[in-house]
Amino acid sequence: MGLEDASPLKSGVRIRKGRFALLLAAWRVGVSRKSARVVLAFPGSGRYPLESGMVADIARRAAVLGAYLSETSDIDAWIYTSRAHRLPSLRQPDAAQWIEDWAVLPKKSLFTQDAVQGNPLARHARQYGVDSPGEDVAAAVGEIARSIPRDGAPTLVLFYLWAAHSRGALADRLREEADGNVFWLFVGNSPGNDVQELLERLRIEATDIKNVHHYKGWEELDDTPDYLFYRGVLKPFSRWLRRGGGEW
Template sequence: MVTSLVKGQNALLESERVVVSLRTEAAADVSALLVTAAGTVRSDADFVFYNQPVAPGVRLVAGSPAALEISPAQLPADIAQVRAVLTLDDPGRRFGEFAPPVVTVADGAGTPLVEYRIDGLSGESVVIALELYRRGPQWKIRAVGQGYAGGFAALVTDHGVQVDDEPPAREPAAAEAVPQVRTVPGEAALSLEKRATLDLRKREVAKVLLDKRALGVRARVVLVIDKTGSMHKQYRRRVVHRVVERMVPIATQLDDDGTLEAYLYAVSYAKLPDITVAEAEQWAQTYLHLSGVHEGIDYNRLGGHNVEPPIIRAVLDTVRPGDGPTLVLFFTDGGFAKKREIADLIREAAALPAFWQFIGLGKANYGLLRELDDLDGRLVDNAGFFALDDIDQVDDAQLYSRLLGEFPDWLRAARAAGVVR
């Protein structure tokens, strides 16, 4: 049963992990201030926002709007309160122009625990919505609803954060701008039709990166593709060929050389030649097979069912502390049997500069993959998953948004945690 609070009321917090989310008519950002008993931060690192999304016990979860994931037991002993802050994207607008925002606190399973409708706001553009605070050995939730007409800088300065100026709001026009795209060697060799298609896809990739504040980021891109018997239909219908074609634009915008590193796997795996823009179509014809011997690779010896630990370990072994970021695009139709071993590898991988984006192809049982977001014991959340029943029915804008939606958030969190330098 959801407890509805009014300003000043509190409720006992009994969940080990909670998510603080926002419902509002206006575009708004969510942030958090971790403060001591004196009501101030210990340093600027105790301010969690879109450019610094992680602090001990608090994580900003991407979304529109974002949410705060808070684990009280992981908060430093000298942190007495976590204050959840709402800031209007447009600094010229005020909360009084819109219906009152509603803040919800849910447990780790997503069950709502507390709801607070923030009534009475008028000329404020920033509000402390609620706070989690220590009371003896327990944690409680208090409905605060304290607005700041002086704006964001006034709020954070009052809490001890050092700012030179009010941070820029998210710019609505940025998403509408035409982003600059990279051109890589080999594009001139394509036909006009293929070059036009590639250019459109590159622009969709760049739009996502721009929207996620990651345009200009450079990352190695690794493509891993399931080669098991259950994928027969996907190979026969050339779905996998089209997957490769649609992954190339990601590499052109992220990778220094604009190439994709590629692997096929089943029981064991094969490291294939890199995929370039100019040779992508021929590459697919040459290397995408389920059986036989092609270019010296015995596909039969790779096996007919999927065993993920060897391929995950193989990719992990190419990533070293101090490297630049790596994005792993891992296409599979599921059926992961060695769940504990895979989970342990993903935990180990969290300390390395690589993000693992798993993509399910076709209607299948994905089991462990659906549990990745809740996998514990990781320094940062380094893996994501989504399923596509029919990738051919998903347009480029939606596909790239899903493929790249979590990578920039991981990158910011990994930088904050020292995983990426």
């Protein structure tokens, strides 16, 4: 998916098409409407996922998920760097414009005099630490966990990874959240991603932690067809729900 596909018109078309894929996937795995809140988190330390449209694509899919799963259709959205920063809520009716505002970055201008002010994300780039090294996945998990109401309602966190490094005690943080009402669904299959290795070890060595899953998709996540993506995300989430996930 290129940056041109993140335009409101093209994003809107893809959102409409994605609904049918989600409905089929949800029916196949047995997840009902209005059964969970949805949270989206994506990285901001590197520009490539934002410039290339990769984050735009995951935001589009999250908007479709939220419209189906959430009672209000609102999605809490976060961008994480050295810490997590909360963004305006993402809603499917406004998703195309939201994506253009908050899920893409224009490429840097070659010449300073050609630089443009850019969208809201570009204007907040310094405040959020965008394109600065040192993202902290463990800190982001902790910040997001503290923001989620402990009301017993199940929550699906769609946590996008790109070349993520495990700074801090991520495994310890996920163990602390193991009994919560949150299902941590990490998505992404990028090179140089040692968080993926940690999640694989967690799957093998910490079988008592049931509310964490890593979905890789195809080699390029944005090339994964919508139906396969939604089925891959919803299937582990539905298993967790059937085991009593979200019940306090």
